[in-house]
Amino acid sequence: MDMDDRPSAQPGDRTAENRRLRDIMDAIPAHIAYFDDSWTYRYANKAYAAWFGRESGQVVGRRIVDVVPAEVFDAVREPLGRALEGERVIYEYTMSDAAGRTLYARSTLVPDIGAAGEVLGCYVHAVDVTEQRRTQHVLAQAQKMEAIGQLSGGLAHDFNNMLTVVMGNLAGLREARPDDGALQEFVAPAMQAAQGGAQLIERLLTFSRQQPLAPRPVEVNELILGMAKLIRRSLPETIALHTASRNAELVAMTDAHQLESALLNLALNARDAMPEGGELRIESAVETLDAAAAAELDIPPGDYVQVTVRDTGTGMDATTVAHVFEPFFTTKRFGMGSGLGLPMVYGFARQSGGAVRIRSRQACGTAVALLLPRTVASPAAAGEAGTAAPATPLSGQLVLLVEDDPEVRTVVRKQLAALGCSVLEAENGQEAADIVENVAAISLVLSDVVMPGGLDGCGLTRFIRRFRPGLPVILMSGYVDRADAVTRDLGVPLLAKPFSKERLSAMLDAICR
Structure with a gap:
């Protein structure tokens, strides 16, 4: 076909092109708009209008101040003015949606420059960065x-x-x-x-997630009912206690004693938040977290047992809520609290593979929700009390005590001596290794884990395993986070500091049998 034989463009074609262009702009996952130098919108795609809870027809032809919320306009007035002076501007702002959630947006304003160099208006390109923030x-x-x-x-x-x-x-x-x-x-x-x-x-x-836990399947509803009796005795008559569960069987993989301690802490916090009385509710349910909700809590998606302690007390503002899980932060009067109650709950939940959620409004109350991994395993049956094995006499046992702190070494030496043991001392791992090589009469090694030099307690244990495989070893430490690794990798018991002579005696009896 010759170029001159092409059909001329018809008006309907231009209309179809414009409609197609509008469809493309509405399909783009971005907020696109244009306003002129009178601060009046001349274009807005669907995403831009919907961001402000409107339709495109409710935006075009109206001034910016009449479309966006007042707090948003106050925040963006200055960058809009700079853009209308010919400056390319990038800025971020926040606003609240209908549900009260905070939304974040990043906007880019590009001036529309006329032939004479005057600014005719501005193109707006904005994106929702809420999830990113x-x-x-x-x-x-x-x-x-x-x-x-x-x-x-x-x-x-x-x-x-x-x-x-x-x-x-x-x-x-x-x-x-x-x-x-x-x-x-x-x-x-x-x-x-x-x-x-x-x-x-x-x-x-x-x-700090360094306290060893003993997780097992726990029937949470039974535990709550048992704790309710203790909690009720800790509450004044002006506070009503109620328990409720949306599910008949709720089994979580957790440490029962730590869960009881966490519930007691939350209940006492709730009590202190209701000096004039109120209602305390402990609720349990299955909570299924999808990928987005789980990512917000930094835990895997799936089923969790949620235990919520809810009060009708004084509540907290957003600033206070942001700090409640930090150690030693407390809103109580001096001497009324250590500031470790909620941090302990937080650490327990995280170490258990779960999370904590908190919701609070001033004058309305607070709800703290513990999420713990759900399991289908049956709760462990209570062990029947067995006959205690007879204690092994410790008199005459030669113990090698390895501890770099001289004052701690003195205390433990006296405890061992009081139990009838003879004691050799070493202040570091290398010295202890030399003694093990040269003193065959040693019947047990009690060593600190963290010591200066090239050989710590774990390294010393490995050396003993190679040189004298049958020699029992007990490790002791103030770093309790090492307990799991030591038990798993070395298969030796760990004695957490501080310990009493009775605990030391029980450990020695158990390992010397």
């Missing part, structure tokens, strides 16, 4: 909590060594002067305070 927030929060957890674990190790010395010397003083009533009056509260410090460190380790 939420993911970044989850990552940042996880990194912050991980850093705090590592710091907490390091502090706990040092405090455990100190408490080992304090409690060991107090116990020795009490045994040396059993008939001195005046002395006992000083020793008893000091020992009680030291034991309280050990419990505080244990809660700190639970937050």
